[in-house]
Amino acid sequence: MIYFYDGTKQSFLTALLAAYSDGEAVLSSRSAQLGLGEQSVFVHADPVRAEKAEKRLLRYDPKCMEDLDLLLRSGADDRDKVALDYFRLIAARKCPVRAMLAEDAVAAAEDCIRRVQFEVHRFHGFVRFLESASGALYAPIAPDNDICDLLVPHFRARLPRFPFVIHDVKRKRAAVYDGEHTFLAPLDRAEVALSADEGAWQALWKKYYKSVNIPSRERLKQMRGYMPVRYWKFMPEKFGDLC
Amino acid sequence: MISEEKLQILTESAKYDVSCSSSGSKRKNEGGIGNGYAAGCCHSFTPDGRCISLLKILLSNDCIFRCKYCMSRADADVPRATATPEEICTLVMDFYKRNYIEGLFLSSAVVKSPDYAMEQLVRTVKLLRTEYGFHGYIHVKGIPHADPLLAREAAQYADRMSYNIELPSEASLKLLAPQKSKESLLLPMKQLQREALAFRAEKRRGYFLPAGQTTQMIVGASPEPDGQILRLTQSLYRANGLKRVYYSSYVPVVHDRLLPAVGAKPMREHRLYQADWLLRFYGFTAEEIVEDDGNLSLELDPKCAWALRNPQFFPVEVNRAPLEMLLRVPGIGARSAQKILSARRYARLGFADLQKMRVVLKRARHFLTADGKFFGTENPAALRGLLTAGEARENAVQLDLFRELEAARTARTGEL
Numbered sequence: 001m002i003y004f005y006d007g008t009k010q011s012f013l014t015a016l017l018a019a020y021s022d023g024e025a026v027l028s029s030r031s032a033q034l035g036l037g038e039q040s041v042f043v044h045a046d047p048v049r050a051e052k053a054e055k056r057l058l059r060y061d062p063k064c065m066e067d068l069d070l071l072l073r074s075g076a077d078d079r080d081k082v083a084l085d086y087f088r089l090i091a092a093r094k095c096p097v098r099a100m101l102a103e104d105a106v107a108a109a110e111d112c113i114r115r116v117q118f119e120v121h122r123f124h125g126f127v128r129f130l131e132s133a134s135g136a137l138y139a140p141i142a143p144d145n146d147i148c149d150l151l152v153p154h155f156r157a158r159l160p161r162f163p164f165v166i167h168d169v170k171r172k173r174a175a176v177y178d179g180e181h182t183f184l185a186p187l188d189r190a191e192v193a194l195s196a197d198e199g200a201w202q203a204l205w206k207k208y209y210k211s212v213n214i215p216s217r218e219r220l221k222q223m224r225g226y227m228p229v230r231y232w233k234f235m236p237e238k239f240g241d242l243c
Numbered sequence: 244m245i246s247e248e249k250l251q252i253l254t255e256s257a258k259y260d261v262s263c264s265s266s267g268s269k270r271k272n273e274g275g276i277g278n279g280y281a282a283g284c285c286h287s288f289t290p291d292g293r294c295i296s297l298l299k300i301l302l303s304n305d306c307i308f309r310c311k312y313c314m315s316r317a318d319a320d321v322p323r324a325t326a327t328p329e330e331i332c333t334l335v336m337d338f339y340k341r342n343y344i345e346g347l348f349l350s351s352a353v354v355k356s357p358d359y360a361m362e363q364l365v366r367t368v369k370l371l372r373t374e375y376g377f378h379g380y381i382h383v384k385g386i387p388h389a390d391p392l393l394a395r396e397a398a399q400y401a402d403r404m405s406y407n408i409e410l411p412s413e414a415s416l417k418l419l420a421p422q423k424s425k426e427s428l429l430l431p432m433k434q435l436q437r438e439a440l441a442f443r444a445e446k447r448r449g450y451f452l453p454a455g456q457t458t459q460m461i462v463g464a465s466p467e468p469d470g471q472i473l474r475l476t477q478s479l480y481r482a483n484g485l486k487r488v489y490y491s492s493y494v495p496v497v498h499d500r501l502l503p504a505v506g507a508k509p510m511r512e513h514r515l516y517q518a519d520w521l522l523r524f525y526g527f528t529a530e531e532i533v534e535d536d537g538n539l540s541l542e543l544d545p546k547c548a549w550a551l552r553n554p555q556f557f558p559v560e561v562n563r564a565p566l567e568m569l570l571r572v573p574g575i576g577a578r579s580a581q582k583i584l585s586a587r588r589y590a591r592l593g594f595a596d597l598q599k600m601r602v603v604l605k606r607a608r609h610f611l612t613a614d615g616k617f618f619g620t621e622n623p624a625a626l627r628g629l630l631t632a633g634e635a636r637e638n639a640v641q642l643d644l645f646r647e648l649e650a651a652r653t654a655r656t657g658e659l
């Protein structure tokens with residue numbers, strides 16, 4: 001049986017309860033082609049049942065909801081299966097399983113979570129703000145995982161006087177810091193009037209990027225490994241290298 | 244706003260300094276902009292594979308010294324530029340705000356006199372901290388022969404300082420950097436080490452080099468063997484409390500009969516970083532890694548080489564070996580060792596379990612048993628061949644996601 005759910009925590013927990021005793025269960029939050037003869041059900045979030053499941057799981061492992069939050073942010077193809085297997089294991093063992101790295105379910109979940117966290121770390125560096133005419137900062141991003149709101153605390157701590165918007169153009173949502181509060185909002189497209197100096201600073205940055213390189217030691221493969229091409233789109237220093 | 248041309252000149256003369264790390268400081272934001280990020284952060288990567296973390300720039304490249312290997316030396320025919328402290332400050336603020344950089348790495352040629360150059364550096368970082376309200380990362384290079392009071396003042400504003408040893412022996416220093424001396428580099432290091440200890444002991448307010456001191460040595464411009472370089476490194480860590488020693492492969496940008504015409508092999512630098520890593524995190528001593536007058540093997544990483552010289556310690560059993568011993572197994576890094584410690588509390592680990600845990604076994608399997616089973620080869624000649632062949636490919640790719648994370652944190656190093 002395929003259990004479709006909408007990718008939210010509540011509907012995941014509801015689906016987990018429904019699928020728990022079904023050994024053949026497949027969990028999916030994406031539209032998938034049904035194979036011949038396969039049965040499916042769409043699980044609607046049930047707040048009461050979800051809360052019950054959450055309480056029970058928290059008794060087994062007080063930190064497991066943080067894992068769930070990160071797993072559900074993952075953009076990996078197999079993340080629904082990974083999350084299902086991991087939470088099934090917690091329910092079966094009735095204790096934290098995080099350190100049982102020889103269990104497939106744990107190794108897979110750990111991997112998935114680390115990838116999300118790693119992308120957050122990377123974007124602390126790779127985010128590029130544009131200065132708007134009003135002085136607010138705007139950064140478009142297209143990360144693999146759903147992380148734009150996770151980036152906010154970092155930038156808020158270092159730029160407390162600057163309102164900023166981190167716009168996930170892939171998921172059409174934005175994490176906003178208005179100088180006081182932070183919130184998430186749906187955002188399809190943004191029209192940003194740039195400050196008068198923005199172009200000149202970008203040009204200086206490109207000049208710096210070019211000057212600090214040592215051409216006789218070219219290691220492009222390594223560069224692309226550290227900074228994959230899919231991230232270049234919004235980085236001014238790489239604009240010329242994307243065709 | 245600084246001109247593009249000036250920026251280019253002052254960056255190109257600064258870029259051979261390899262230190263770029265922004266780690267080790269937890270400086271707080273106090274109302275202006277910026278803070279420290281203890282783990283360090285890479286903002287971009289250049290086509291040479293290096294991380295851009297800090298804006299690495301000289302205040303001036305107009306030098307009165309004549310270090311043979313340096314393209315800014317007094318007698319070189321190169322375009323000269325000097326930036327004003329204000330130009331540097333606004334550049335830092337606007338780059339930082341856009342998240343291009345994690346902070347500033349400010350250095351200078353010896354412009355006019357050592358004291359004058361150092362004064363300009365101090366003025367710039369003081370301005371940046373006090374007038375511009377910048378709390379991001381600042382690394383300041385110390386100018387040899389400058390007044391010790393200036394070094395102390397710089398340390399009150401900087402997160403990290405470095406006096407570059409550049410040449411790993413006094414003889415080479417005399418020959419290639421005649422105006423510098425061992426004392427002019429080591430004494431300020433000692434002074435700052437003492438003052439930092441006093442600052443911490445007295446629990447004074449503010450900061451005094453929270454990210455400590457580092458240094459850099461050029462490899463391959465002078466004849467010192469790796470053994471000598473690593474012993475010097477070890478003593479800098481132990482006696483001078485340095486946080487990092489960087490190695491920079493000599494790149495011939497200058498022609499001089501005292502200098503080799505070809506650059507050092509990048510592999511040599513890579514091996515030195517690996518050996519350095521063994522000193523700092525894996526409990527090895529310089530003496531274990533390489534003999535006094537010897538060089539590191541270019542074919543084998545230093546841990547493999549040590550293991551092959553010391554077969555009496557192997558194989559070790561993953562279910563029993565203490566952490567120190569796991570760390571000595573070729574191919575097992577700190578993270579894998581931790582994973583093993585954690586997982587073996589729950590189950591007896593076999594090879595299949597190690598694989599599931601993503602412990603890379605290609606080299607390690609020759610040096611360990613899992614649940615009593617051995618899957619390596621014991622024939623020393625065959626083993627050497629296998630290890631060397633694997634190495635070549637790995638160095639070409641070297642891109643496992645999580646090793647990358649660690650590498651990214653420490654800029655350019657040789658994580659094993």
Ligand code: SF4
Pocket residue numbers: 306307308309310313314315316317351352353420
């Ligand atoms: S002191 Fe030596 S290394 Fe430094 S800029 Fe002057 S010539 Fe170059």
